[in-house]
Amino acid sequence: MSNLQIVTTPPGLEGQGFFATNFEKAVGLARANSIWPLPFATSCCGIEFMATMASNYDLGRFGAERISFSPRQADLLMVMGTIAKKMGPVLRQVYLQMAEPRWVIAVGACASSGGIFDTYSVLQGVDKVIPVDVYVPGCPPRPEQIIDGITKIQELVKNEPLRRRNSPEYKALLASYGIE
Amino acid sequence: MSEVNNTFLLNELQFQFADSIYSADEPYGLLTIELDPKQIIPVLNFLKVHPIIHMNFLTDLCGIHYPENKGKELGVIYHLHSFTENIRLRIKCFMPNDEPKIDTITSIYGAANWQERETWDFYGIEFIGHPNLTRILNVDEMDYHPLRKEYPLEDQTRTDKNDNYFGR
Amino acid sequence: MENTLTEFDPSTEYTKLNLGPTHPATHGIFQNILTMDGEIIVEAEQTVGYIHRAFEKIAEHRPFYQITPLTDRLNYCSSPINNMGWHMTVEKLLGLELPKRVDYMRVIIMELARISDHLVCNSVIGVDTGALTGFTYVFQWREKIYDIFEEICGARLTTNIGRIGGLERDFSPACIQKIRDFIKDFPAAFTEFTNLLERNRIFMDRTVGVCPINTERALHYGFTGPNLRATGLDYDVRVMNPYSSYQDFDFTIPVGISGDTYDRFMVRQQEMWESLKIITQALENLPAGKFYAEVPEFYLPPKDDVYNNMEALIWHFKIVMGESEVPKGEVYHSVEGGNGELGFYLVSDGGRSAYRLHFRRPCFIYYQGYPEMIKGTTLSDAIVTMSSMNVIAGELDA
Numbered sequence: 001m002s003n004l005q006i007v008t009t010p011p012g013l014e015g016q017g018f019f020a021t022n023f024e025k026a027v028g029l030a031r032a033n034s035i036w037p038l039p040f041a042t043s044c045c046g047i048e049f050m051a052t053m054a055s056n057y058d059l060g061r062f063g064a065e066r067i068s069f070s071p072r073q074a075d076l077l078m079v080m081g082t083i084a085k086k087m088g089p090v091l092r093q094v095y096l097q098m099a100e101p102r103w104v105i106a107v108g109a110c111a112s113s114g115g116i117f118d119t120y121s122v123l124q125g126v127d128k129v130i131p132v133d134v135y136v137p138g139c140p141p142r143p144e145q146i147i148d149g150i151t152k153i154q155e156l157v158k159n160e161p162l163r164r165r166n167s168p169e170y171k172a173l174l175a176s177y178g179i180e
Numbered sequence: 181m182s183e184v185n186n187t188f189l190l191n192e193l194q195f196q197f198a199d200s201i202y203s204a205d206e207p208y209g210l211l212t213i214e215l216d217p218k219q220i221i222p223v224l225n226f227l228k229v230h231p232i233i234h235m236n237f238l239t240d241l242c243g244i245h246y247p248e249n250k251g252k253e254l255g256v257i258y259h260l261h262s263f264t265e266n267i268r269l270r271i272k273c274f275m276p277n278d279e280p281k282i283d284t285i286t287s288i289y290g291a292a293n294w295q296e297r298e299t300w301d302f303y304g305i306e307f308i309g310h311p312n313l314t315r316i317l318n319v320d321e322m323d324y325h326p327l328r329k330e331y332p333l334e335d336q337t338r339t340d341k342n343d344n345y346f347g348r
Numbered sequence: 349m350e351n352t353l354t355e356f357d358p359s360t361e362y363t364k365l366n367l368g369p370t371h372p373a374t375h376g377i378f379q380n381i382l383t384m385d386g387e388i389i390v391e392a393e394q395t396v397g398y399i400h401r402a403f404e405k406i407a408e409h410r411p412f413y414q415i416t417p418l419t420d421r422l423n424y425c426s427s428p429i430n431n432m433g434w435h436m437t438v439e440k441l442l443g444l445e446l447p448k449r450v451d452y453m454r455v456i457i458m459e460l461a462r463i464s465d466h467l468v469c470n471s472v473i474g475v476d477t478g479a480l481t482g483f484t485y486v487f488q489w490r491e492k493i494y495d496i497f498e499e500i501c502g503a504r505l506t507t508n509i510g511r512i513g514g515l516e517r518d519f520s521p522a523c524i525q526k527i528r529d530f531i532k533d534f535p536a537a538f539t540e541f542t543n544l545l546e547r548n549r550i551f552m553d554r555t556v557g558v559c560p561i562n563t564e565r566a567l568h569y570g571f572t573g574p575n576l577r578a579t580g581l582d583y584d585v586r587v588m589n590p591y592s593s594y595q596d597f598d599f600t601i602p603v604g605i606s607g608d609t610y611d612r613f614m615v616r617q618q619e620m621w622e623s624l625k626i627i628t629q630a631l632e633n634l635p636a637g638k639f640y641a642e643v644p645e646f647y648l649p650p651k652d653d654v655y656n657n658m659e660a661l662i663w664h665f666k667i668v669m670g671e672s673e674v675p676k677g678e679v680y681h682s683v684e685g686g687n688g689e690l691g692f693y694l695v696s697d698g699g700r701s702a703y704r705l706h707f708r709r710p711c712f713i714y715y716q717g718y719p720e721m722i723k724g725t726t727l728s729d730a731i732v733t734m735s736s737m738n739v740i741a742g743e744l745d746a
Contacts, residue, residue: 054487069372291570317397
């Protein structure tokens with residue numbers, strides 16, 4: 001157990017029996033290490049996600065142990081696999097059902113850009129319907145890459161200002177997707 | 181193995197339906213006949229209940245489009261398989277572009293249900309008497325049949341593609 | 349007590365329940381609108397096509413060798429079988445004769461893929477009946493199969509193994525060693541998985557007699573593969589129309605009796621043992637020789653040769669630019685995929701890409717039988733049945 005790693009303490013004032021830090025930092029620390037992902041697995045990348053969750057790679061090590069299949073309780077929407085045009089509205093609805101703050105990760109080439117399927121029936125990237133925070137390339141990405149994507153999301157979560165979701169920039173971003 | 185082979189199968193069919201079989205061929209050992217689309221139900225019924233051939237399994241059903249074949253633009257291709265005799269048969273039926281209609285075979289092989297819907301979705305071939313002939317893979321709002329040769333593969337609503345990068 | 353709720357009598361009302369397209373229990377994106385009488389399913393209405401990617405249209409625009417990556421993404425649990433099936437279809441069209449070694453190597457790869465496919469399916473049945481242990485346990489072994497695939501071709505899941513006319517490289521000694529290790533160690537681990545579920549009281553209560561289908565109805569709906577064999581009919585393409593030298597191997601086709609969920613599970617379990625037998629035989633008798641056929645006009649030369657050898661460069665150029673002579677004609681070839689008869693109907697007009705390519709996707713065809721199977725059972729049974737049928741969205745919608 002000697003190489004056990006715990007998260008580093010954010011900068012702050014420390015004294016006997018107390019520790020004072022920025023509220024933002026404390027919240028960010030807690031959020032980043034207890035992400036509840038919603039796997040929106042449609043195809044091949046979903047199988048690699050299963051491998052990521054399973055024993056060899058074990059995503060639980062990064063605090064994302066609890067898979068939330070209900071969008072209401074999820075923090076992170078993981079879009080894995082091709083999103084056809086028929087599926088687009090469903091994806092959007094799932095995103096709308098999630099509570100703020102919410103993050104989105106597009107896993108794999110199809111979710112990021114349509115991938116090799118430049119056809120009449122495939123949505124050319126999920127960022128056509130919902131805002132995306134992190135893109136993971138690969139067709140399908142290896143579990144290591146998916147984990148890398150998750151750690152990137154953790155960085156974003158950790159450093160997100162508390163006011164970001166109320167800022168005019170964020171509102172404008174959502175408005176560009178037609179989301180109130 | 182029994183004496184059932186392609187010759188026997190073709191003879192049996194020609195004995196019964198000589199006028200409806202337009203051509204017969206054996207590409208790569210698989211007997212292929214071109215059939216009058218009006219005769220598809222009787223032929224399949226005959227093959228299924230035939231005491232020796234016993235074509236009990238519909239392997240595959242798909243459409244095809246030959247824009248240059250005037251009067252025979254659209255086709256439906258059936259692959260049948262007899263498990264008892266281990267013999268396969270391919271039946272092709274061609275229809276004109278302005279009236280692509282053929283009888284449904286769902287009453288004989290239930291497996292044809294979705295495959296006929298797929299063929300309708302892709303090629304717009306109408307299966308008369310089908311219980312639920314609606315689009316299956318594409319969105320219901322789609323107003324064309326995408327696998328016909330005149331429609332392009334790529335999404336025409338894309339705006340982010342610079343044709344210069346693709347040599348067009 | 350007098351009933352005051354006269355307008356609404358729940359005992360005569362049906363409930364509509366929407367299952368999918370994003371539902372944790374459906375393992376893929378299918379929608380089922382269930383009409384429920386209490387806990388009992390009265391009717392199911394299916395919607396598919398949520399991941400339709402227009403494979404058949406793409407195939408009309410790509411040269412033959414570029415269709416292999418598409419087949420990967422059909423049934424992505426066992427991509428190598430799809431790859432090999434496609435290569436064999438083109439080889440049949442071109443009339444190529446392959447060395448025995450290629451056949452045996454392909455058989456090894458395909459049977460490994462079959463094991464990995466069935467492992468997912470069976471462990472997921474365990475998950476749906478409440479046993480996550482089996483899933484986390486056998487996934488380690490799936491990773492070992494992935495390691496072997498990585499050693500062979502460099503990819504894990506969507507493998508793109510092989511070429512038209514052979515394989516791109518020979519098995520390395522490390523690869524052979526990995527396969528040997530797998531054959532040696534897997535039985536013990538798999539026996540443990542078997543012990544977890546096969547005679548487990550809870551598991552049997554949840555699966556025995558659940559959603560059976562008889563052979564006649566199964567044939568009516570076009571079932572193939574393990575789902576058909578679970579009903580008692582021993583139809584297997586590997587035996588009926590042997591391809592890739594399957595006739596050389598000694599193996600049995602396990603069949604079920606009642607066609608229920610337990611039988612489907614057991615058929616897959618037994619098939620994994622049989623696959624292991626086939627791999628052992630193929631590895632022991634692996635013939636010496638070349639790992640590709642001598643057909644420079646169709647077999648993409650190794651990259652090293654392309655850079656250093658003029659002739660290889662010319663052939664490479666010819667194949668890539670589509671200048672090789674392809675015969676006109678039509679060919680149907682089928683292989684025993686993870687889920688059943690995976691067929692390729694290829695119509696060639698002599699061009700570099702197919703005029704028409706149709707995939708016979710077993711899932712697409714047998715998933716039609718699902719409403720009939722779940723009628724009159726409970727919701728929880730319906731979910732276990734869906735995972736036992738191993739419906740793969742990518743294959744279903746193509």
